[in-house]
Amino acid sequence: MTSRVFARRPSSPVVAPNSSITLSLAIRTEHLTKIYAQRLVAVNDLNLEVPSGSIFGLLGPNGAGKTSTLRLLLGLHRPSAGRAEVFGRPCGVNRVSVRRLIGYLPTNPKLPGHMRPLEYLDLLGKLYGLPSQIRKPRLASLVRAVGLLGATGQPIRTFSTGMTTRLGIAASLIGDPPLLIWDEPTAGLDPSARRFTLDLIRELGRTRTIVVSTHILSDIDQVCSDVGVMHEGRMIFSGSMREMKRRLTQNVFRLDLDGAADDRDAFVTKVNALVGVSASVSPSGFVMVQVADGLSHSAMLSEILSLVDTTNICLQNVHSGQNETEDVYLQLLHEDEAHGFQRFTLDAGGGDDAVHRDSLA
Amino acid sequence: MMPFTAILWHDLSMLSRSWLVRLWLAGTALLAAFQLLANWERFQTAPLIAILLLPYLIFPWSLVVMMLSVTPMSGAQGGFIADGILSRPVTRYAYLLAAWTARVILVQTVFLIVTVPAIAIAALAERPPEADPVTLYGVAASLLVVMLVLTFLVSVGFLLGTTFRNTLLALVVLVFIWFPVNAVLNTFSLEEFSPISLTQALPTLLRQPWQEKEAAEPAPELDTAFQDAIAFFGALGGSQPASPEQNQGFFEQGDYEDFSLGRVLLGYGIPALVSVLLASIIFNLRDL
Structure with a gap:
């Protein structure tokens, strides 16, 4: 039922004006800049390309300019x-x-509290110019699909955060747009509401382009095929999730060990005795092992693990620093902060390639 | 057109459910009833109708109109406008025009719902004061004048609500523009447009026939009690009525025979249109 409700009709292809071909890019920005009142640079020379049909995660810390970009x-x-x-x-x-092609879900949507869900969706349907014979069945289906059928008699002001978000989701879908822009859709949601939203993004992503702005990395990890990382108004990385994870080439492994502190310290001493390996105990009690460049990770890990057997400690988990979105994200932010002036000089040399160079830096 | 009518009906429905409008409707009905009863034997028809229209031009209902007019573009409403309406396929012009139209319709509706029956009672009932030659044209023209002033107030309030994001600030500025307007207009020899002058001229307008040649008898001079009533409502609104003794320009004809409906229509109509135009320009340039 849900798939049928959210499936786009094949009769509404997205084509460029004066063109018969479906576009490969859903969103494209060139040197997009927003400065508020000559004081605050919210979006800084942003070049963004969102492939059509992708689920694009727009990542960035608070104040990075994500919401400004969407607006x-x-x-x-x-x-x-x-x-x-x-x-x-x-x-x-x-x-x-343009707005007819976009279904927008703002962060913590401000909806008219005096209205009831069906009234609100009916109003939005009219704003999209939908005739009654299309509007009414669609809004009824949407209310059911987002699980608000039992709340149709309640004024919106009595809704919880989760219910408001669900209604906002239905509102973003009323016009059956090919592009959904959802700004922090899981903000303030409990685990089950969050799960519902992420599942919905996956479901909708089969037939539409979706841009999800968030600073919750696990959300991006779960649903997105492509990602863009914003920092201080700039796009510091843009590409597929796989490309992003490949960027992190750390030689650090984390060992979760169970045993007495003395035995753990003895193990660390033994590991440090190996050539090209350094080990230390982190404040949280994990043993962090760094392998020197040029050495085989698998060979060194094998030696280290054999040392575990010689001690009274028990190995619980080996954790590689690679493929962790959070680590890549933090590394990108760190690099961007470190290369501030260098970036400026690169920009001055020629703006078009700046983002590309940044992402390669 | 569907987005425009959708926003118009939504705004009308939202406004009609608001406590401010409900209280206003109850208050204006009560005040009109009180004015009718209190002056039943006192005034002829024309001054009595003018007294009924007075609160809309001066105080307190002009203040309610101001409060209604500044809200759609400012304050907490801004969030819903941006997220709920203007992120959909609606132009800012369509939204602004619909919100303005909704307020104009609401204000005029409340005004007409109360005043038309009250005027009908005042004009048709047999009362002790001697018969007054009030004409149908005069009544329609008087209602038109007040409706135009109310539209002007809504438009200026709209402009200020768009200019200032803070509702209270917009309201305070509007109050400071409207209530001292008599003195300002007097300074520029435009006192015939001031709300107090309009009120004073209403009895003359009410007695005016459709065509001048049909004028049967000269209009009687304004009653002292009627002047006192204007002074009372003017004082409530902080206005100083311009007296004939102080200014000989407009008031040298005590019967207000030189009152021009056309000038008043232009005097209030053009600034109202300019206000809406400016509001739409400012709103179009604004980040939401």
């Missing part, structure tokens, strides 16, 4: 410089044709 795409904010396109159509304040 620029929607025409709620005016860009200070640069341009943005959605399915080849330029974005702007009064670009109704």
